[in-house]
Amino acid sequence: MDLLHRSPRRHVLAALATLCTALAPLPCAWAQEAAAYPDRPVKIVVPFPPGGAADVYARLVGQKLAEAWGGKQTVVIDNRAGAGGVIGTDVAAKAPADGSTFLMVTIGHAVNPFMYSKLPYDTRADLVPVGVVAVVPSVVVTGPALKGKSMQDLVAMAKARPGELQYASSGVGTTSHVGAALLESMSGAHMLHVPYKGAAPALQDVMADRVALSVDIITSSLPLVKSGKLNGVAITSARRSPQLPDVPTVAESGLPGYDFVSWYMLLAPAKTPAPILEKVNAALRAMAQAPDFRARVEGTGGEVASMTLKESSDYLNAEFTRWAKVVKDRNIKAEQ
Numbered sequence: 001m002d003l004l005h006r007s008p009r010r011h012v013l014a015a016l017a018t019l020c021t022a023l024a025p026l027p028c029a030w031a032q033e034a035a036a037y038p039d040r041p042v043k044i045v046v047p048f049p050p051g052g053a054a055d056v057y058a059r060l061v062g063q064k065l066a067e068a069w070g071g072k073q074t075v076v077i078d079n080r081a082g083a084g085g086v087i088g089t090d091v092a093a094k095a096p097a098d099g100s101t102f103l104m105v106t107i108g109h110a111v112n113p114f115m116y117s118k119l120p121y122d123t124r125a126d127l128v129p130v131g132v133v134a135v136v137p138s139v140v141v142t143g144p145a146l147k148g149k150s151m152q153d154l155v156a157m158a159k160a161r162p163g164e165l166q167y168a169s170s171g172v173g174t175t176s177h178v179g180a181a182l183l184e185s186m187s188g189a190h191m192l193h194v195p196y197k198g199a200a201p202a203l204q205d206v207m208a209d210r211v212a213l214s215v216d217i218i219t220s221s222l223p224l225v226k227s228g229k230l231n232g233v234a235i236t237s238a239r240r241s242p243q244l245p246d247v248p249t250v251a252e253s254g255l256p257g258y259d260f261v262s263w264y265m266l267l268a269p270a271k272t273p274a275p276i277l278e279k280v281n282a283a284l285r286a287m288a289q290a291p292d293f294r295a296r297v298e299g300t301g302g303e304v305a306s307m308t309l310k311e312s313s314d315y316l317n318a319e320f321t322r323w324a325k326v327v328k329d330r331n332i333k334a335e336q
Contacts (some may be wrong), residue, residue, distance in 0.1 A: 003219045004109075004161075007131070008139070011117065012208065013244060014131060015250075020257050023154070024181040026037070027073045027195060033256075034205050036040050036092075036232050036273070037099050037275075037279060037309040038069055038072060038073040038099060038100075038252060039049060039073075040073065040075055040098075041074050041075075041076065041094075041100065041172075041226040042062075042065065042073055042074070042076070042099070042100055042101075042102070043075075043076050043078050043101050043102070043314070044058045044062050044075065044076070044077050044078065044081045044098060044101075044102045044103070044104055044266070045056045045062065045078045045080055045089075045091055045092040045095075045101065045102070045103045045104070046077055046078065046080070046081075046088060046103075046104050046247065047080055047082075047086070047087060047088025047089050047091075047104075047105065048079065048080065048081050048088070048304065049083035050079050052111035052220045053103050053136060053181065053220075053262070053264065053300065054095040054105070054106055054218075054264060055077065055079060055104075055108070056300060057104060057133050057134055057264045057297070057302075058064060058077050058104040059077055060076055060133075060296055060297070061082075061104070061133055061266065061284070061287070062075035062292065064283075064287040064290065064293055064306065065280070068278070068283045068287070069283075070071075071225060072216065072295065074240075076309055077224075078091075078321050079086060084108055084112060084171065084172070084173050084174070084318055084334065085105065085106075085108045085109065085112065085159055086112060086116070086119060088103070089109065089112075089121065089123075089127070089137075090105055090119075090120045090121050090160060092127065092130075092267065092268075092269065092327075093126040094269075095124075095154035095269055095271065096120070096124075096269070097268070097269035097270065097273075097290065097307060098272065098334075099268070099272055099273070099276040099280070100270060101268070102130060102266050102267065102268050103127065103267040103268070103282070104133075104264060104265070104266055104267075105264070105267055106262050106263060106264055106265070106292050107175055107178060107262055107263065108173055108174065108175070109123065109265070109267075109316075110316065110319040110322075110323045111178055111323045111327060112173065112330075112334075113252050113320070113324075113336045114323060114324045114328070115173050115327050115333060116330050116334045117334075120124040120251075124320070125270060126269065126270050127267040127268065127269065127270055127274070128263060128267060128269075128270050128277070128313070129265055129266075129267055129309065129312035129313050129315075130265075130266040130267060130268050130277055130280050130281055130284065130309070130312065131266050131280070131281045131284035131285065131303060131305075131306075131307055131309070131312050132264070132265045132266070132305040132311075132315060133147075133264045133265065133266060133284065133288075133297075133304070134263070134265055134304055134305055134308045135237075135258070135261040135262070135263045135264075135301060135302065135303050136219060136262045136263075136264070136300065136301055136302035136303070137218055137235050137237035137301070138175065138176065138179050138215050138216055138217045138218060138221075138235075138236040138260060138306065138307050139215075139216055139217075139218050139221045139222075139225060139232050139233075139234070139236070139241075139259070139261075140183075140213060140214075140215050140232075140233040140234040140235075140250065140264065141203070141206060141208075141213060141214055141215075141216055141224070141225065141230040141231060141232060141233065142154070142206065142212060142223050142230070142231045142233055142254070143206045143207050143208065143209040143211075143212070143213075143215045143231070143293050144207075144209060144231075145209040145212075146209075146212060146213070146231065146238070147231050149233065149322075150173050150233065151217065151233055151234040151248075151250055151253030151254055151255065152253060154212075154213060155183075155187045155189050155254065155255070157212075158187075158189035158190065158191050158213065159187075159188070159189050159190075160185075162189075162190040163190050163191070163192055164191075164192060165189075165191045165192065165212050165213075166191065166192045166193075166194050166211045166212050166313065167180045167191050167192070167193060167194065167211065167214055168194050168195075168196055168203070168205055168206055168211040168213070168214040169193060169194070169195050169196065169202060169214065169215075170195075170202055170332075171194060171195050171196065171197060171198070172198045173332065173334060174197050174335060175213050175215075175217050175262045176199065176202065176217065177193065177195065177332070178215055178323065178332070179215035179260050179326075180193070180213075180215040180238055181193075181329075181330040181332060182258070182260055182271050182324050182326055183215065183250070183258070184330060185325075185326050185330060186255055186257070186258055187255055187331045189307075191212075194195065194211050198222075198261050198293040199216060199217070199220045199221075200277055201263055202214055202216070203216060203220070203221065203224060203230065207224070207229050207241050209229060213233070215260075217262050217301075218235075218240070218243060218244075218300075218301035218302075219300045219301050219302070222243055222244070224303050225244060225247075225253055232244050232247040233247070233253075234247060234248055234250045234252075234253045235247050235248070235249045235250070236249070236250055236258070236261065237259060237260070238259040239260050239280075241301060242298075263305070263315075263319070264302075265315075265316065266280070277309055278309065281309050281312070282310065283304070285306045285307075285308075285325075288304045288306035290311035291308070294312065301324075305332050308316050
């Protein structure tokens with residue numbers, strides 16, 4: 001009986017030894033690959049048109065990565081706009097996992113899996129975080145007719161006339177849409193969503209009092225608030241913005257716990273070797289400390305972020321959980 005048990009055990013041990021021998025060179029090969037990286041041109045896919053915040057931050061990151069690598073390789077920006085970021089994300093998700101392709105995403109990446117009934121990629125399985133680059137607050141803005149109104153006033157108006165107070169967004173599932181949806185979800189108010197094709201036409205109608213308000217990213221709304229064309233009612237982040245120090249936060253204005261920022265995160269195809277991810281993440285954290293990079297991000301109304309690979313992954317997972325609830329609560333569906 002003992003011999004019957006011993007023989008299979010010997011075979012198992014021999015098989016394990018062979019497997020370990022076969023796998024042993026892998027860490028060394030990965031380390032060599034990371035040391036030689038980047039050994040080909042690098043591309044950052046931006047799933048939005050040129051000129052937006054994601055494009056601006058991608059270009060800043062691309063410039064600083066090229067500098068960090070001593071001009072060893074070029075870093076090009078590939079704008080693939082359409083379908084709320086889905087088209088560009090699909091391109092990156094299916095790209096070779098060799099460190100030659102990255103993707104710059106924002107909140108829509110955490111919203112889309114719950115808003116679309118079907119996507120051409122697996123959001124969580126096909127892409128992994130490399131690092132959070134920046135976070136940017138939004139501003140609740142109104143037109144001339146609501147000048148002097150506070151956040152409490154707007155919530156009271158929305159509750160008094162459910163479904164009548166209109167808010168403009170840049171489109172279904174965009175930052176301006178989900179920021180307002182979070183306001184509704186936390187306050188219990190119900191407003192009428194009016195989606196536009198971009199921030200410019202949305203804000204034009206707010207300034208003309210055709211729509212009551214918008215929850216617009218500070219990058220585009222700041223000049224209009226400073227010029228007096230829009231009224232800054234409240235900042236969506238947990239802290240006041242240095243760009244608009246006199247504008248209270250939403251939390252200060254009667255909605256404790258409200259904290260909403262648009263984040264910009266670099267992702268990579270899921271099977272990209274870990275040493276390459278670590279190398280790029282280290283470069284992102286180093287640029288976050290560079291005064292010129294910080295000044296340029298802060299000049300847009302944003303704040304630089306510096307996170308490890310694990311911290312970035314935890315951050316994204318928390319965002320998936322958060323927006324799954326908001327999408328369900330507000331019954332947000334993609335326009336397909």
